[in-house]
C-alpha cells in the first residue's frame with residue numbers, strides 16, 4: 250500500500266501545484282511509482298507545469314461518475330514511466346465530486362503506487378474536504394508572508410479537526426534570504442514554531458521555477474538549482490531518509506528577527 | 520396525611536403537595552380545594568406558591584396544575600418550586616462553577632467556547648477566539664481574541680498578560696489592543712468599570728475592582 254499525501258495551504262498561489270509536481274518528479278527520479286492527483290476542479294494546472302496538458306483524454310470527474318475507468322484517465326509522464334497524473338476536470342460545478350468518490354479513487358491508486366500526491370485547491374470549502382478525504386498525511390505549504398502563515402494556521406486547525414493518520418508537515422516555499430535576514434519576513438524558526446508542526450523542508454524563491462514551469466519542465470530536472478535541491482531534499486525526507494536542513498548560504502552578523510523589528514517599529518520612544 | 524395542604528405565610532399562601540402522595544391524589548384534592556376556595560372566597564385574589572418538596576414535577580404535571588388554576592381568575596400561581604433538581608441541571612451548574620483548565624492551541628478561525636471560569640495555559644493564535652461566560656486566568660499566550668463574561672456579564676474579568684492579544688472583550692465591552700497601551704504583565708486584570716468601560720488594574724487591586732469576587736475567594740477584609 251502506497252502513501253497518500255495531500256498538498257494544501259489555505260491561501261492560493263503559494264506553490265501547492267509546483268510542490269506537488271516537483272515532489273512527484275523527484276520521487277520518480279528516485280525510482281518510486283508516483284501518481285499525482287489534481288483536485289483543483291475547474292482550474293486545472295498540474296498537467297500544464299508537467300507539460301502533459303495535450304495528453305488528457307478523461308479526467309477525475311469522468312472516473313468518479315463511472316464514465317471512464319481509472320486506468321483510462323491516468324496520463325503517463327513523458328519522462329518517467331513510473332509517474333502518472335490524474336487530471337482535474339475543467340467543469341465549473343464545484344459539487345461534481347464527493348469526499349467518498351475521492352476516497353475510493355485514492356484507495357484504488359494506493360494499491361498500485363508508492364506515493365499518491367493530492368493537489369488541493371486553495372480555500373477551505375468543499376474542494377478542501379474532498380482533497381483530504383482519502384489522504385494519510387498532509388503537507389502544508391506556506392510562504393514567509395504573514396497572510397500565508399495565517400491561512401496555514403487556519404488549515405492546520407481544520408486538519409486537527411479532521412485528523413489524518415499522520416501529523417501534517419510544513420513546507421516553507423519562496424524564501425527570499427535577503428528579506429528574511431533583514432527581518433522583513435518571519436524566519437524559518439519563527440514560522441515553524443508558530444505553526445507548531447514539523448518542518449519538512451524549505452524551498453528558495455527562484456525565477457527559474459517559473460521559467461521551467463512555463464516550459465512544462467519542473468525545476469527538479471536541474472540538479473544544480475537551489476530550489477530544485479530544496480524539493481529533492483523534501484522528497485528524500487518523505488521517503489524516510491534523514492537529510493539536514495539546507496543552508497541558504499552565509500548568515501549575516503547582526504540578524505534581527507521579524508518580530509523584534511516589528512516591536513521596534515511600534516514601541517514608543519520616551 | 521393530606522396530599523395537599525394550604526398554609527398562610529408572610530408573603531401570601533403556600534400550597535404544599537405532599538411528596539409521598541400520588542400525583543393523581545394530589546390533583547384530585549387540589550381540584551376540590553380550589554373549588555372550595557372559590558366557593559368560600561369568590562372574589563378574593565390569592566397568590567399561591569406551590570411547593571413540591573423532594574419531588575420534581577415534569578412538564579406535563581406542571582401543565583396539569585396550570586390548567587386547574589386557569590379555571591379561576593382570582594387564584595394565581597406565584598411559582599412552582601422544589602427542593603431537588605435533575606442531574607442534568609446539577610451538571611450544568613457544576614460546569615458553570617468549575618474552573619476549566621485549557622491547554623490547547625486555538626488556531627486562526629477556531630472558536631473555543633466554555634461556560635464558567637477558565638485557567639488558560641495554551642496559545643491563542645491570531646484569528647483564534649476563546650469565549651467563556653466566566654472569568655479567565657491567563658498563563659499561556661494570547662495573540663487572538665479573548666472574551667470573558669459572554670454574552671453580557673460585565674462583572675467578570677481577565678487576569679494575565681494580554682498585551683499581545685488582538686482584542687479583549689468582557690460582556691459587551693471590547694478593546695482593540697493595538698489602539699491601547701496595555702502593559703505586558705501577568706499581574707494585570709482587565710475588567711469593566713462603573714462607567715461600563717474596559718479598564719486595567721493590578722491583581723493587588725482586586726478588592727476595589729470586584730469586591731464580590733474578592734469576598735468569594737476569601738479575601739481578608
Ligand SMILES: Nc1ncnc2c1ncn2[C@@H]1O[C@H](COP(=O)(O)OP(=O)(O)OP(=O)(O)O)[C@@H](O)[C@H]1O
Nearest residue numbers: 261262263264265266267371423453454455458459
Ligand atoms: N520556489 C518558487 N520560486 C519562484 N516561483 C515560485 C516558486 N514556487 C511557486 N512559484 C510560482 O508561484 C506561482 C504559484 O504557484 P502554484 O501554482 O504552484 O501555487 P498554488 O498554491 O498551486 O496556486 P493555486 O492556489 O492557484 O492552486 C506560480 O507562478 C509558480 O511558478
Ligand SMILES: [Mg+2]
Nearest residue numbers: 265266289294
Ligand atoms: Mg494549484
